[in-house]
Amino acid sequence: MILKAARLLHRLALGSEEISYLLRRSPRRHSIGLRISADGLTVSVPTRLQQQQWEQALIQKSAWILSRLEQMRTHATPPFIWQAGQMLPFLGSPVELAVECGNTRTQPRLEEGVLSVSMPHSHDPAALANKVVKWYRREALTFFQHRVAVYARQLGTEVSRLNLSNARTRWGSCTSRGDIRLNWRLIKAPPSVIDYVVAHELAHLIELNHSPAFWQTVSQLCPDYLELRAYLNAHASHYHQF
Ligand SMILES: [Zn+2]
DSSP, X not given: OOOTTOEEEEEEEETTEEEEEEEEEETTOSSOEEEEETTEEEEEEETTOOHHHHHHHHHHTHHHHHHXXXXXXXXXXXXXXXXXXXXXXXXXXXXXEEEEEXXXXXXXXXXXXXXXXXXXXXXXXXXXXXXXXXXXXXXXXXXXXXXXXXXHHHHTOOOSEEEEEOOSSOSXXXXXXXEEEEEGGGGGSOHHHHHHHHHHHHHTTTOSSOOHHHHHHHHHHXXXXXXXXXHHHHHHHHHTOO
16 A cells, blocks of 8 residues: 555664654655654655665664664753743843733733743643743744745745744745745744744745755845754754743
8 A cells, every 4th residue: 555645653673672763655755764853763765665675774774773862862851841030042042931920811021031921829830831832922923924024025925824833843834835834933043043944935935845946045045044054953952942
């Protein structure tokens, strides 16, 4: 049976360890791709490849896979604790979280590096998290809308829809219909880094691939994109703490 672009969780014994991995079949692929992220191993294969063939490839690469998975486990960041005094990244600078007793309908306020959030006297951390994340998402949408408009004008193109995403690994995406999605967590990064991701997604309105012509467009919009992309990769786990 051929499953087009299906995503399935598989298991395989590598040496003395059993690993699980996400399988992606793609008609556009001609080779096997391995990617290890905080979510684990993803194996991308051409649609018609037999299981035996990619399993063979995984076994051949088992030393590399096991050491990278181990690295990911040891570098995994501890869960974020929602309490006053925490430092939150916002537009590339740390902001101190302050919790005050008050009307729950009062919106959080950012003033001089302090984000003040009104909460009832006894509240659970999830309620605080919820309120702060809602604030982040509102700020993100306003900021992104503005930057998307700036770059769309430069490219002489139009964005049909801008939405926020909550993806665990991707920062942005773009469809051929011109719908852009940006991860709300990007608002934690410096404005220049956000601009790189916006430029990247808008360049996909012209080139829906990662060809040299695509990167040419990105570099016209954002000449420092290599550094900014490296910065974002280096800070990804920090920005995904919550
Ligand atoms: Zn892209």
